[in-house]
Structure formats: C-alpha cells, structure tokens
Amino acid sequence: xxxxxxxxxxxxxxxxxxxxxxxxxxxxxxxxxxxxxxxxxxxxxxxxxxxxxxxxxxxxxxxxxxxxxxxxxxxxxxxxxxxxxxxxxxxxxxxxxxxxxxxxxxxxxxxxxxxxxxxxxxxxxxxxxxxxxxxxxx
Ligand SMILES: [Zn+2]
Numbered sequence: 001x002x003x004x005x006x007x008x009x010x011x012x013x014x015x016x017x018x019x020x021x022x023x024x025x026x027x028x029x030x031x032x033x034x035x036x037x038x039x040x041x042x043x044x045x046x047x048x049x050x051x052x053x054x055x056x057x058x059x060x061x062x063x064x065x066x067x068x069x070x071x072x073x074x075x076x077x078x079x080x081x082x083x084x085x086x087x088x089x090x091x092x093x094x095x096x097x098x099x100x101x102x103x104x105x106x107x108x109x110x111x112x113x114x115x116x117x118x119x120x121x122x123x124x125x126x127x128x129x130x131x132x133x134x135x136x137x138x
Contacts, residue, residue: 011106013088017129026065027051028130036070036121036133038097039063049099070121070133072096079110093119093135107136 020028030037040047041055042062048055055063077091089105091113105113106124118138123131 009086010109011086011088013085013104013106013124015104015124015126015132015134017126018132020130023053024051030065030067031123031130031133034123034131036068037065038068038095038099040066040097047095047097047099049095049101066097068095068097068121070095070135071138072101072119072135074105074113074115074117074119074135075100076115077105077113079113081110089113101133101135104134105136106134112137 027037037051038047038049039051040063041058041060042064043060044055044058046057047066048057053063054061072093072095075092075094077089079087079089081087087110089110090103091105093101093103095101107122119135120138121133121135124134125131
C-alpha cells in the first residue's frame with residue numbers, strides 16, 4: 001500500500017431518508033434550511049431530544065420549538081472500522097442545552113474523535129428525503 005492509501009480518510013456514510021410525520025415536520029422543514037431545532041417545555045423549562053409533543057421530563061404538552069446552534073460535546077462514540085462502505089462513527093453528543101443526541105460523526109478522520117470534544121451539527125443530504133443532522137468537530 002502506498003502512503004496515501006494508509007492515511008485515514010474522512011468518514012462519509014450514505015444515510016437513508018428519515019421517516020417524517022406531523023409531529024416532527026417542523027424539524028425537517030428547518031433542516032432543509034440548515035437550521036437545527038430542538039423542543040423546550042414551557043412549564044419545566046427543560047429542553048429535550050428527540051423532538052416530540054409531550055415533555056419527557058414532566059409530561060406536559062406545552063412544548064415549543066427552539067432553534068439551537070447545534071453545539072455540544074461528545075459523550076461517547078464508537079468507530080465501525082469493518083464496514084463495506086468504509087469506516088464510520090456513531091455516538092452521543094450532549095448539546096449545550098442539555099439533551100443527548102444519538103448521531104453519526106462524519107467529515108472527520110476516525111482517529112480524530114475524542115470524548116469531551118466540541119462538535120457542531122451539520123446536515124447531510126439523504127436519498128429522497130430531508131437532510132439529517134450529523135456532527136463533526138468544531
Ligand atoms: Zn416539562
């Protein structure tokens with residue numbers, strides 16, 4: 001192998017189109033504009049992920065959409081090195097607003113990820129659906 005082939009590549013991954021519904025449509029509409037939305041509960045004030053109508057902290061139905069910068073830190077991750085399409089990584093990001101997001105880490109070399117690393121959302125196109133949020137180091 002040449003030196004070029006030994007160098008780790010930036011991870012990419014084809015992601016299928018997400019299933020959308022009435023409850024999550026505002027999220028996907030914003031994603032098409034490159035905006036990352038989360039939900040926040042009015043009575044208890046806590047943000048939550050994934051977006052849903054009922055607050056998972058206090059069960060209130062008074063939740064509102066909020067635009068997030070989509071920044072946080074890596075809580076945990078795992079690199080899948082033996083993939084037929086090349087290595088990719090999934091894991092949890094703890095958003096600055098508090099919720100944990102299960103996500104793909106793309107556009108970064110596999111060995112460049114660390115626990116506690118600052119990351120930011122970006123959107124990846126899907127085949128026939130809205131783009132999905134993925135994360136990469138800032
Ligand atoms: Zn609540």
